[in-house]
Amino acid sequence: MKALEFRRNIPRYAAARLAGSFTPGRGSGVGPIRLVDADLPELPNQDWEIVRPRLSGICGSDLATIDGKSARYFEPLVSFPFIPGHEVVGDLQDGTRVVLEPVLGCLSRNIDPPCKSCQDGQLGNCEYVTFGEISPGIQTGSCCDTGGGWSIAFAAHTSQLHPVGKDLSDEAAVMIEPTACGVHAALSTGIEPEGTVTVIGSGTLGLVTISALRSYFPDVKILATARYPHQKSLALDLGADVAIAPNEIKRAVRRMTKSRAISLSTEDGNVDRLTGGSDAVIDCVGSSESITDALSVTRPRGKIVLVGMPSSVNIELTPLWHREIQLVGAYTYGTEKLADGSVARTFDLAADLVDSAKLDRLLSAVYPLSRYQDALEHAASAGHRGAVKIAFDLRSEKERDLL
Amino acid sequence: MKNEKNLAPRPGFVLDVDRTSPPVLFHHGDTFKLEKLPAGRSRVIYPPEPLEGLRDPDSAIRHALENPIGDSEPLSALLRPDMKLTIAFDDISLPLPPMRRPDIRQRIIEAVLDLAAEAGVDDVHLIAALAIHRRMTEDELRHAVGDRVYDAFAPSGRLYNHDAEDPEGMVVLGETPHGEDVQFSRRAAESDLVVYVNINLVSMDGGHKSTATGLSGYTGLRHHHNVHTMRNSTSFMDQENSELHASNWRMGKVIRDAGVKIFQIETTVNNNTFGRSGPLAVLQKREWEWSARDRASFVAMQKGLDVMPSSARRQIFNSWEAPYEMTSVQAGEVEAVHKITTENVYKQQIVEVEGQTDILTMGLPYISPYNVNSVMNPILVMCLGLGYFFNMYRGKPLVREGGVVIMSHPTPWEFHSVHHPSYIDFFEQVLADTTDPIEIERKYEKQFAEDEWYIHLYRNSYAYHGVHPFYMWYWGSHALEHLGRVIIVGGDSSAVQRLGFQSASTLPDALEMASDVVGPQPTITHMKNPPIFLADVK
Ligand SMILES: [Zn+2]
Ligand SMILES: [Zn+2]
Numbered sequence: 001m002k003a004l005e006f007r008r009n010i011p012r013y014a015a016a017r018l019a020g021s022f023t024p025g026r027g028s029g030v031g032p033i034r035l036v037d038a039d040l041p042e043l044p045n046q047d048w049e050i051v052r053p054r055l056s057g058i059c060g061s062d063l064a065t066i067d068g069k070s071a072r073y074f075e076p077l078v079s080f081p082f083i084p085g086h087e088v089v090g091d092l093q094d095g096t097r098v099v100l101e102p103v104l105g106c107l108s109r110n111i112d113p114p115c116k117s118c119q120d121g122q123l124g125n126c127e128y129v130t131f132g133e134i135s136p137g138i139q140t141g142s143c144c145d146t147g148g149g150w151s152i153a154f155a156a157h158t159s160q161l162h163p164v165g166k167d168l169s170d171e172a173a174v175m176i177e178p179t180a181c182g183v184h185a186a187l188s189t190g191i192e193p194e195g196t197v198t199v200i201g202s203g204t205l206g207l208v209t210i211s212a213l214r215s216y217f218p219d220v221k222i223l224a225t226a227r228y229p230h231q232k233s234l235a236l237d238l239g240a241d242v243a244i245a246p247n248e249i250k251r252a253v254r255r256m257t258k259s260r261a262i263s264l265s266t267e268d269g270n271v272d273r274l275t276g277g278s279d280a281v282i283d284c285v286g287s288s289e290s291i292t293d294a295l296s297v298t299r300p301r302g303k304i305v306l307v308g309m310p311s312s313v314n315i316e317l318t319p320l321w322h323r324e325i326q327l328v329g330a331y332t333y334g335t336e337k338l339a340d341g342s343v344a345r346t347f348d349l350a351a352d353l354v355d356s357a358k359l360d361r362l363l364s365a366v367y368p369l370s371r372y373q374d375a376l377e378h379a380a381s382a383g384h385r386g387a388v389k390i391a392f393d394l395r396s397e398k399e400r401d402l403l
Numbered sequence: 404m405k406n407e408k409n410l411a412p413r414p415g416f417v418l419d420v421d422r423t424s425p426p427v428l429f430h431h432g433d434t435f436k437l438e439k440l441p442a443g444r445s446r447v448i449y450p451p452e453p454l455e456g457l458r459d460p461d462s463a464i465r466h467a468l469e470n471p472i473g474d475s476e477p478l479s480a481l482l483r484p485d486m487k488l489t490i491a492f493d494d495i496s497l498p499l500p501p502m503r504r505p506d507i508r509q510r511i512i513e514a515v516l517d518l519a520a521e522a523g524v525d526d527v528h529l530i531a532a533l534a535i536h537r538r539m540t541e542d543e544l545r546h547a548v549g550d551r552v553y554d555a556f557a558p559s560g561r562l563y564n565h566d567a568e569d570p571e572g573m574v575v576l577g578e579t580p581h582g583e584d585v586q587f588s589r590r591a592a593e594s595d596l597v598v599y600v601n602i603n604l605v606s607m608d609g610g611h612k613s614t615a616t617g618l619s620g621y622t623g624l625r626h627h628h629n630v631h632t633m634r635n636s637t638s639f640m641d642q643e644n645s646e647l648h649a650s651n652w653r654m655g656k657v658i659r660d661a662g663v664k665i666f667q668i669e670t671t672v673n674n675n676t677f678g679r680s681g682p683l684a685v686l687q688k689r690e691w692e693w694s695a696r697d698r699a700s701f702v703a704m705q706k707g708l709d710v711m712p713s714s715a716r717r718q719i720f721n722s723w724e725a726p727y728e729m730t731s732v733q734a735g736e737v738e739a740v741h742k743i744t745t746e747n748v749y750k751q752q753i754v755e756v757e758g759q760t761d762i763l764t765m766g767l768p769y770i771s772p773y774n775v776n777s778v779m780n781p782i783l784v785m786c787l788g789l790g791y792f793f794n795m796y797r798g799k800p801l802v803r804e805g806g807v808v809i810m811s812h813p814t815p816w817e818f819h820s821v822h823h824p825s826y827i828d829f830f831e832q833v834l835a836d837t838t839d840p841i842e843i844e845r846k847y848e849k850q851f852a853e854d855e856w857y858i859h860l861y862r863n864s865y866a867y868h869g870v871h872p873f874y875m876w877y878w879g880s881h882a883l884e885h886l887g888r889v890i891i892v893g894g895d896s897s898a899v900q901r902l903g904f905q906s907a908s909t910l911p912d913a914l915e916m917a918s919d920v921v922g923p924q925p926t927i928t929h930m931k932n933p934p935i936f937l938a939d940v941k
Contacts, residue, residue: 242832244831244832244835245831248831248832251827251828251831251832252831252832254856255828255832255850255854258854258855259856260855260856260859261856263820267820267821268820268821268824268860268864268865268866269819269820269821269822269823269824269827269860269864269866270820270824
């Protein structure tokens with residue numbers, strides 16, 4: 001069956017790193033990803049099923065991996081070769097339409113008793129992703145045994161599968177996984193009902209995070225940075241109060257929070273950092289610049305939530321220390337505690353949000369697997385090209401019906 | 404060689420452009436352009452030539468102080484040893500460009516202080532009446548009042564900038580019948596006499612506005628510095644038809660009724676902005692009268708400027724001091740004084756013009772009232788063109804309703820962060836949202852006016868008050884309502900777009916774009932300004 005396979009191949013990987021540094025997504029041309037005829041994965045035990053993807057999204061973390069930009073940190077946590085794709089809506093053999101919750105935690109690895117995080121329902125924090133009955137892999141799409149969404153079919157543990165209601169389109173359903181990340185990030189801020197939040201970046205993650213913030217904290221003030229006009233208007237549509245260019249962040253947060261400002265030069269009137277600032281900043285970019293900006297605009301004892309996958313960054317941490325700012329990560333999802341004390345699975349909250357906020361509008365274009373280079377390049381330059389989420393469309397692949 | 408100074412200055416002139424007319428010099432920020440205007444349907448308005456200055460300004464000042472106009476005693480009769488005397492004077496925004504030393508303010512203040520000393524007055528304060536403009540630096544104050552006065556008063560804290568945000572330093576004297584709060588400097592209000600020293604560069608300056616605006620703050624200013632007032636001031640340069648003027652006059656009455664005694668000193672200058680001779684003299688000559696030497700010096704200047712970075716050009720122009728000469732001085736009761744001053748301003752500036760045209764073109768220079776020793780940011784470009792130049796009329800605007808204004812200026816996306824911090828925010832936030840003055844006023848004015856950081860910078864640094872960019876935009880609101888389109892030639896296109904205007908790379912392109920609005924073969928007026936003139940449009 002057709003699949004896009006990622007192989008560890010150091011020289012090719014180095015070439016991708018080089019190419020990726022010139023043209024984002026170009027790593028797909030020379031890098032370690034290629035279209036192969038793969039075998040259908042074997043099911044590890046009776047708790048696993050075959051899923052045939054309908055739509056399968058391309059995530060920023062996928063692009064970072066392909067372009068050779070992801071951290072060496074992940075190398076022991078994945079197993080090669082793997083088939084990427086973790087944002088999936090697909091069909092089970094009995095015709096049930098499902099979305100994949102891709103984390104490969106203790107349950108799917110048949111580890112009993114499960115690790116502490118899995119016991120607490122915090123699947124994303126599973127401590128045993130390199131142990132158990134299947135090979136290492138933090139998610140479907142990074143494990144050599146399961147296959148992944150960028151293919152005709154892959155294997156999934158029944159605990160990973162969420163049936164999709166009839167009323168939800170494929171286009172909406174494929175947005176549930178990234179939306180769950182946004183829901184988790186929004187709820188991680190622990191913000192007061194009338195607080196202020198700054199969201200850095202208005203790509204897919206930024207936009208779903210804004211939508212989640214607006215839904216769970218109707219009265220907070222949300223400021224978003226957006227590089228492109230369509231991102232700006234989507235950010236405002238989805239609930240941001242203010243959307244501004246990234247280089248305007250300091251002045252804009254200062255205005256929103258009625259803070260004073262400090263100039264590093266002798267030039268009064270420049271805003272280099274704020275005396276107060278935003279209660280929380282959600283960084284959906286994860287670069288040295290974005291985290292440094294976040295530190296400049298977070299109030300003392302405020303919180304920075306890193307949602308964008310950072311790599312190696314170079315940051316001055318003095319403000320973190322002096323202002324007692326918390327810097328926390330938000331990786332995937334699990335179980336959330338809501339303001340009213342109730343507990344819910346992030347995925348269920350995300351499914352509701354995708355529906356109510358009509359997040360299917362964020363899916364901008366789909367490609368067949370055979371045009372994977374175009375698809376990856378489009379995804380890598382999505383903002384620039386007026387797009388948000390790019391996905392593979394497998395619904396008309398002929399091989400699908402042969403399974 | 405003819406000595407031009409001995410010829411009687413000629414009045415303003417309206418040139419009908421024909422095929423033989425030479426190209427017209429357009430100011431274009433800190434550079435210049437020579438533009439050909441379409442023959443047969445264009446006219447160029449030239450300012451009157453500079454009037455002769457007073458031969459002995461110091462004795463004219465002394466004479467004015469002792470021979471007051473209107474219901475006022477001579478200044479010396481108003482002074483007594485135990486009194487509180489406050490001398491308030493115009494700030495850095497006047498005159499434009501700054502004038503050569505000795506500044507008129509210095510001459511007058513020295514004369515007033517001489518009389519005060521003779522009368523044994525000890526308690527004297529000198530205040531730069533800057534309302535919500537930026538504070539003046541020591542150099543600027545020294546330039547305005549002279550070193551002798553500065554050294555005698557500043558070190559002891561008796562010469563200082565007005566601070567409209569000092570909670571202890573401001574009082575509300577009352578309310579006009581229109582419900583306008585009259586906010587005033589406490590020191591001035593508690594003085595036995597306030598002497599106000601004016602330089603009346605344009606007809607809007609002076610009168611009750613000197614004190615009612617210059618010594619006021621946001622609480623008072625908001626009653627006339629707003630869209631409604633500006634749209635009902637047609638124009639604000641014409642006292643008979645200016646709501647801005649009317650509001651200041653109502654406030655002046657409240658100030659008088661509160662017992663504040665004002666001795667008003669007003670002066671006019673000629674329009675000798677660039678000199679009768681010297682490196683910039685060509686800028687105030689009519690093109691068909693340029694000599695071979697004028698042409699050569701213009702070409703050399705153009706070439707020199709072209710190869711300079713803009714910061715160097717800015718430095719050169721910022722260092723230009725105009726050889727203005729005082730043409731009149733009158734002192735005494737505010738309204739009586741102002742009547743005569745206005746006549747004297749008109750004598751220098753009025754040009755009679757017949758009717759309106761479809762298009763008004765203007766070459767905007769490097770300076771406006773709010774960027775002396777600073778940067779002319781895009782908001783100031785808008786204000787200079789649509790606030791000041793457009794309003795330099797009496798009767799009706801030079802351009803018809805629904806017509807087009809074409810302004811030539813590089814309009815860089817550039818700000819002086821010390822002087823104009825809130826302008827940066829206004830440009831990034833407010834204009835990104837809307838350019839409609841009414842909506843801007845309703846949605847954003849209060850937030851900016853009350854922003855503590857701006858207030859801090861206004862009081863302690865050299866920043867214009869947070870609300871100031873709003874006033875710049877309101878200044879242009881009458882033009883925005885009147886016009887069908889505004890086009891900027893040779894500007895930074897993203898900055899021009901943020902202003903809500905259209906961008907053209909050349910004047911012919913702009914004229915082409917304008918005809919979409921006003922039709923083919925439009926009639927055109929070009930204001931050859933500066934030097935400043937006031938069009939009396941019949
Ligand atoms: Zn993802
Ligand atoms: Zn676990």
